[in-house]
Amino acid sequence: MDKPATIKDIARKLNISISTVSRAMRNAADVNSDTKKAVMALSEELNYQPNRLALGLKQKQTHTIGVIVPNLDYVLSMMVRGIDEVALEAGYTVMVCQSNESFGREIVNTRRLLESLVDGFIISVSSETKSFEHFKKIQERNIPMVVFDRVTPDLVAPSVRLDNENGGFIATEHLLEQGYKRIAILAGPKNLGISNSRMDGYLNALKKYKIKKDDDLIIHCDFNQDYAFFATQELLAIKKRPDAIFTISDRMAIGAMLAIKKKGLKMPEDIGLVGFNNEPVVSLVTPQISSVDMSSFELGKAAAKLFIETMHHQEDMSNAEQILKPKLFIRESSQKILPKITR
Structure with missing residues (x-):
C-alpha cells in the first residue's frame, strides 16, 4: 500500500520549502497566488490529507x-x-x-x-x-x-x-378528564431527576382534581419492559386495583399493556394506559397507546x-x-x- 502523501512530498515536488507549503495551505498573505494554486492542485492530485490530530494539538481544537x-x-x-x-x-x-x-x-x-x-x-x-x-x-x-x-x-x-413535570401533568389530567379515578404510576429510579419530575406532574394533577395520593398506586422501577410487566401484575392484584396507569416511558407502557392483556382486561373500557416518549411502537400495537411526545x-x-x-x-x-x-x-x-x- 502506498504511503499517504505528506507536506514534505508537496514541497519536494514543487521545489519550495515546507513552511511555504504550510503557509499556502493557510492562505497566508505573504505567499503569491500562483504558488497557492500550485500547492492546492498538487495536494488534490496526491490526495493529501492534513493530520487533524496535529492541527488540533497546535490549535487546541x-x-x-x-x-x-x-x-x-x-x-x-x-x-x-x-x-x-x-x-x-x-x-x-x-x-x-x-x-x-x-x-x-x-x-x-x-x-x-x-x-x-x-x-x-x-x-x-x-x-x-x-x-x-x-x-x-x-x-x-x-x-x-x-x-x-x-x-x-x-x-x-x-x-x-x-418540561417533564408538565408532561406528567398533561398525561394524568387526560386520564382524569376521561373519568378515571384510581390512577397508578410506574415511575423510574428515585434518584433520577426526570422520573421525579414526571411523578411531580402526576401528583400535581391529582391535587388539582382533589384526589388523594395513594402510595399503593406508586411503583418505582427501572426503564424496562419486564420490570413494568411484573409491577403492573402487582397493581392489578391489589384489592382496589387501579382503573388507569401512567408509565413514565413507552418501554414501561408496553410491559404494562402485556400484563393488562394477560389479566383479560380491555383498554380503555376496563383500564386506561398512557406512556411517555411517543416512540413508533405505541402506534403499532393494538390498542394504540396514548403517549407524551418529547420531540x-x-x-x-x-x-x-x-x-x-x-x-x-x-x-x-x-x-x-x-x-x-x-x-x-x-x-x-x-x-x-x-x-x-x-x-
Whole structure:
C-alpha cells in the first residue's frame, strides 16, 4: 500500500520549502497566488490529507464533540441524530459513548473521550450516577459541557431538557378528564431527576382534581419492559386495583399493556394506559397507546446548538437553560370519551 502523501512530498515536488507549503495551505498573505494554486492542485492530485490530530494539538481544537448517553434506545438515538446534524453543519465530528446506565462505565467513557482530545462534552447522565466529580473535574479544566435530557442540579452547566413535570401533568389530567379515578404510576429510579419530575406532574394533577395520593398506586422501577410487566401484575392484584396507569416511558407502557392483556382486561373500557416518549411502537400495537411526545430530535439539535454557542461565547453560560414543551398524543388506550364533532 502506498504511503499517504505528506507536506514534505508537496514541497519536494514543487521545489519550495515546507513552511511555504504550510503557509499556502493557510492562505497566508505573504505567499503569491500562483504558488497557492500550485500547492492546492498538487495536494488534490496526491490526495493529501492534513493530520487533524496535529492541527488540533497546535490549535487546541479538534472540532470533535464527546457525547455520553445512558443507552442508544429510540429516544436517545433520535437525540444523538439531532446533535450530529447540527454538529456536522457547524464543522464538528461527534464521538458517541453509551454508559449502559452504569456509573463506572460513564467514568471510563469520560476518560477515554478526554484522551481523544474532544473539544467538549454533551452528556446525559446514567441512572446509577449519584456522584458527579468526574464531570466537575472537566469543568475545572474549562472544557465546555452541556447537559441534556437528564439534567441534574448537582451539575451547574448549560442545559436542555423537556418540561417533564408538565408532561406528567398533561398525561394524568387526560386520564382524569376521561373519568378515571384510581390512577397508578410506574415511575423510574428515585434518584433520577426526570422520573421525579414526571411523578411531580402526576401528583400535581391529582391535587388539582382533589384526589388523594395513594402510595399503593406508586411503583418505582427501572426503564424496562419486564420490570413494568411484573409491577403492573402487582397493581392489578391489589384489592382496589387501579382503573388507569401512567408509565413514565413507552418501554414501561408496553410491559404494562402485556400484563393488562394477560389479566383479560380491555383498554380503555376496563383500564386506561398512557406512556411517555411517543416512540413508533405505541402506534403499532393494538390498542394504540396514548403517549407524551418529547420531540427527541429537536431536543438533540437544541443541545448541540447550545454547545456551539457555549464554545464561541466569551461570557459565562453555565446557567443557560432551554426547556422544550411536551405534547400529548391521545390514542385508543385511554380515550373513553370521544371528542364532540361540530358541524
